[in-house]
Amino acid sequence: MTRMPRGPFIVIGENIHATRVVLRGGQRVVTLPDGRPALPFTDEADVERLLPVPDAALDGLEGPKQKVKHVKAAVLAGMGSDIDAVELGRGYVRAMARRQAAAGAHFLDLNVDEVTTDVEGRIAAMRWIVGAVEDATDVALALDSSSAGVLRAGLATASRRAGAPLLNSAALDRMDVLDLAAAEGCAVVLSATGAGSMPANSDERVANARALIDAATTRGVGLGSLHVDSLVLPVAVDPEVGGYFLDAVRALRAAFGAELHLTGGLSNVSYGLPARKLLNDVFIDLAIAAGADSGIIDPLANDPRRIAGLDRGARPYQLAADLLTGADPYGGEFLRAFRAGELG
Amino acid sequence: MADLAALTAAIEAGDRATAVRITREAVEEGLDPRTVLGAMTVAMEVIGAKFQCQEIYVPEMLISARAMKEATAVLEPVLVKAGIRPEHTAVLGTIKGDLHDIGKNLVGMMWKGANIEVIDLGTNVTPERFVEAAKEHGATIVGISALLTTTMVGMKDVVTAIRAANLADVKVIVGGAPLTQDFADMIGADGYASDAASAVEAARKAIRGG
Numbered sequence: 240m241t242r243m244p245r246g247p248f249i250v251i252g253e254n255i256h257a258t259r260v261v262l263r264g265g266q267r268v269v270t271l272p273d274g275r276p277a278l279p280f281t282d283e284a285d286v287e288r289l290l291p292v293p294d295a296a297l298d299g300l301e302g303p304k305q306k307v308k309h310v311k312a313a314v315l316a317g318m319g320s321d322i323d324a325v326e327l328g329r330g331y332v333r334a335m336a337r338r339q340a341a342a343g344a345h346f347l348d349l350n351v352d353e354v355t356t357d358v359e360g361r362i363a364a365m366r367w368i369v370g371a372v373e374d375a376t377d378v379a380l381a382l383d384s385s386s387a388g389v390l391r392a393g394l395a396t397a398s399r400r401a402g403a404p405l406l407n408s409a410a411l412d413r414m415d416v417l418d419l420a421a422a423e424g425c426a427v428v429l430s431a432t433g434a435g436s437m438p439a440n441s442d443e444r445v446a447n448a449r450a451l452i453d454a455a456t457t458r459g460v461g462l463g464s465l466h467v468d469s470l471v472l473p474v475a476v477d478p479e480v481g482g483y484f485l486d487a488v489r490a491l492r493a494a495f496g497a498e499l500h501l502t503g504g505l506s507n508v509s510y511g512l513p514a515r516k517l518l519n520d521v522f523i524d525l526a527i528a529a530g531a532d533s534g535i536i537d538p539l540a541n542d543p544r545r546i547a548g549l550d551r552g553a554r555p556y557q558l559a560a561d562l563l564t565g566a567d568p569y570g571g572e573f574l575r576a577f578r579a580g581e582l583g
Numbered sequence: 584m585a586d587l588a589a590l591t592a593a594i595e596a597g598d599r600a601t602a603v604r605i606t607r608e609a610v611e612e613g614l615d616p617r618t619v620l621g622a623m624t625v626a627m628e629v630i631g632a633k634f635q636c637q638e639i640y641v642p643e644m645l646i647s648a649r650a651m652k653e654a655t656a657v658l659e660p661v662l663v664k665a666g667i668r669p670e671h672t673a674v675l676g677t678i679k680g681d682l683h684d685i686g687k688n689l690v691g692m693m694w695k696g697a698n699i700e701v702i703d704l705g706t707n708v709t710p711e712r713f714v715e716a717a718k719e720h721g722a723t724i725v726g727i728s729a730l731l732t733t734t735m736v737g738m739k740d741v742v743t744a745i746r747a748a749n750l751a752d753v754k755v756i757v758g759g760a761p762l763t764q765d766f767a768d769m770i771g772a773d774g775y776a777s778d779a780a781s782a783v784e785a786a787r788k789a790i791r792g793g
Contacts, residue, residue, distance in 0.1 A: 258760060295765070298763045298764065298777070299764075299777060352731075352732040352733070352761075353732045353761045356732065356736050357736075361732075385731050385732065386733055432682065433682070435682075435707070436682060436706075437682050437684070472685070473641070475640065475641035475642045475645070476641060476642075476645060476685050476688070476689070510641070510685075511640055511641025511642070512640050512641065513637075513640060569642035569646055570642050574642070
């Protein structure tokens with residue numbers, strides 16, 4: 240494999256997302272004297288702070304495996320009426336933003352869809368988080384929502400100090416987001432999910448992407464403002480899907496040249512498997528080799544600068560690559576090596 | 584004599600060939616098909632429990648379910664002949680507007696593994712379609728999956744439609760990444776499953792509770 244002599248890999252940092260979970264019994268959660276869980280973070284003055292977790296951000300029975308939706312906790316606290324909690328919620332997401340910027344993120348993806356089920360609440364949450372995060376770093380924002388109204392609200396709030404936000408995402412059944420990108424001069428993620436069904440292979444991914452690229456071009460949005468997401472699905476449930484994504488990336492790079500950005504929610508590939516950091520590292524490397532120049536990833540866990548130096552001849556790398564490309568379907572070899580402690 | 588402990592072990596290991604071979608032997612020897620089926624469902628219970636403790640992972644659950652499916656296919660004619668039917672039928676689908684099927688498919692596999700008959704309606708399923716299918720198949724369980732926050736709100740419409748259709752025996756189980764128990768309670772669902780393995784327990788609990 241040769242590395243593509245293109246610009247730096249564009250990291251769309253995926254962490255500030257209301258679904259993100261840490262476990263009650265894990266290292267990221269402490270228990271306050273009153274028994275409530277709290278999330279430790281370091282504020283701008285380098286002081287250790289604790290964000291108490293509102294009940295609405297907890298899921299499951301109380302115990303070490305209880306899920307703490309940590310970003311949701313910060314948004315709920317930040318939008319509440321308790322002045323101390325407001326400051327802590329804001330401080331928590333700003334600390335997340337700084338950590339991601341330090342890890343090399345080019346965009347901070349903000350997704351608050353799961354804070355509440357009503358659209359007005361989501362709009363308010365998007366406004367809040369844009370205001371809370373935008374001036375914490377010099378990194379541009381990526382506004383992430385499945386509804387154009389929420390994206391519009393985020394755009395209206397954004398000062399654009401680090402450039403116009405990236406919109407995540409337009410799709411064949413969300414063409415209004417393309418209109419929004421054209422009107423606001425934003426770059427936009429194009430999701431290759433179909434209008435009535437998921438693409439079944441690489442050809443359908445490419446066909447969906449082409450239709451979206453055509454529609455964007457018609458609206459005057461240039462190739463350099465488009466990040467095509469060729470849809471990454473978990474190899475745990477279908478051994479072929481890693482290859483479908485990589486083939487689609489190769490085909491789109493060959494068809495559209497260097498200007499078009501090719502991205503993907505690359506960490507999805509390892510859902511349902513252990514050693515996700517290794518799998519994501521290797522999938523990012525394979526995606527870059529296939530022609531991707533952008534990724535919706537966690538730079539804290541999977542720094543592309545580190546990944547560029549991975550030893551591709553190493554056994555763990557090869558085992559991961561085999562699983563990701565369908566050569567080790569359902570990961571029999573990979574899981575055996577994991578249990579034998581051979582993945583490092 | 585067919586080694587039913589080995590059948591259980593083969594399904595746990597996802598060894599299709601062995602699971603099918605032992606099931607054939609059991610059928611030829613005229614073993615009570617309920618006993619044979621029991622050896623299989625025990626395996627899937629173990630698999631579900633191991634998955635919840637993260638001792639095994641999604642692909643392993645999947646290959647066990649496949650081994651069970653192939654072995655059940657061998658047993659099926661005998662079960663039919665003996666008039667043995669699954670106690671419960673579930674109608675399962677992803678909510679209208681949502682095309683994600685991974686979670687839904689995993690739930691379907693685990694329900695089948697627990698000897699629940701599963702009618703899979705696919706993705707993008709309207710409330711009307713859930714109601715029709717529940718009536719048509721005499722379902723006691725309706726399972727609804729959602730991955731998007733924009734679509735999960737539509738689950739309430741399914742609950743409302745089921746209640747409006749007077750399907751008093753039908754229990755609605757909801758699940759999917761963006762859901763919580765609170766949301767399930769709020770829309771009046773009978774059960775909430777946080778993952779595929781707990782969907783079995785959620786279904787059993789809901790059925791017992793009614």
